[in-house]
């Protein structure tokens with residue numbers, strides 16, 4: 001895909017959303033292509049919204065070829081867009097001189113102040129899990145990963161002293177923490193009202209050892225007092241990791257620091273059976289990026305066997321977010337229908353990529369989702 005391309009001619013009462021698209025590296029383009037096709041069809045069957053997709057360059061391949069990972073023009077266009085879709089970026093062999101990898105997704109989170117990384121952990125009916133215990137009750141919780149500070153505040157600022165010592169500094173600010181916790185309590189309330197959760201938030205930290213985390217927890221408890229309808233709990237990250245495996249049903253919404261959220265969300269993906277099932281949304285006050293939790297999977301890139309479901313579910317999160325932001329109920333309904341279509345495909349178990357034990361291709365799984373969407377489509 002190059003340049004701007006309207007998926008269909010907008011009708012007069014239709015809102016057209018500009019979507020910035022980062023195809024990324026590795027399996028990125030393979031999972032993005034069918035996802036845009038699905039979004040095109042979802043919009044096409046609605047009378048109220050449409051999309052214009054704008055493909056933007058960035059990533060490890062772009063850095064290798066042009067010496068820059070995220071061109072200013074791409075950042076500017078992303079800032080102007082109504083929402084941003086990103087597949088995955090980075091390649092282990094392409095690195096900056098300091099030894100770290102190209103990661104424009106971090107730059108976007110910082111530049112657009114996307115403080116809340118929303119990472120659902122959800123086992124669908126009939127879906128397998130490496131956790132035997134998961135069969136005894138549904139797993140359905142959301143990790144909110146703070147995404148602009150914590151240990152990642154040190155990104156690009158660390159130092160190695162005389163080849164003897166290395167330092168990185170964690171930052172927790174009151175301003176970002178308050179916004180993060182307010183976002184988290186609001187999400188827990190939304191889940192409670194829709195019957196998805198009991199209305200419980202766990203603040204996951206390491207407040208027993210680090211002042212920064214004691215401060216994080218203090219602000220959490222202050223904000224909890226302003227949200228008395230939601231149960232507020234605190235847990236240390238090591239225990240929380242254990243409980244995610246041993247009794248994941250106890251969690252509803254987890255809120256945590258950037259680095260902890262990065263790690264725990266991959267653990268969540270493990271509980272779901274594959275990183276290929278783990279979507280995410282990086283949300284700020286004015287912008288949002290929707291991308292899977294997984295990376296560019298160089299080990300399977302170019303073989304058309306990448307699981308597209310995390311990317312498709314991230315697109316469903318985009319539909320939901322845009323629908324709520326713009327008061328378009330039909331978009332929220334379409335997001336639910338797309339989610340249901342993924343559940344149908346996973347529950348039947350007939351069309352799965354190899355990461356889930358199947359032999360279907362990326363395109364076949366995306367086609368199966370589209371067929372299930374057409375069958376259950378709200379339109």
Ligand SMILES: NC(=O)c1ccc[n+]([C@@H]2O[C@H](COP(=O)([O-])OP(=O)(O)OC[C@H]3O[C@@H](n4cnc5c(N)ncnc54)[C@H](O)[C@@H]3O)[C@@H](O)[C@H]2O)c1
Pocket residue numbers: 027087088089090091092101105275276291292293294295296297298299300305306307308310353355
């Ligand atoms: N958000 C991102 O863009 C992001 C996230 C993580 C890693 N990365 C980058 O990706 C590159 C590879 O990192 P990694 O190998 O540690 O993590 P990875 O997520 O790319 O892969 C880990 C494992 O999960 C599998 N996997 C991931 N996505 C899959 C999918 N959709 N379908 C089927 N299997 C899938 C891979 O084949 C691999 O075995 C690195 O350059 C890393 O920095 C980017």
Ligand SMILES: CC(C)[C@H](C(=O)O)[C@@H](O)C(=O)O
Pocket residue numbers: 090103105106262293295
């Ligand atoms: C690739 C990396 C920069 C990224 C992160 O650490 O945020 C990834 O692990 C993620 O979870 O999105």
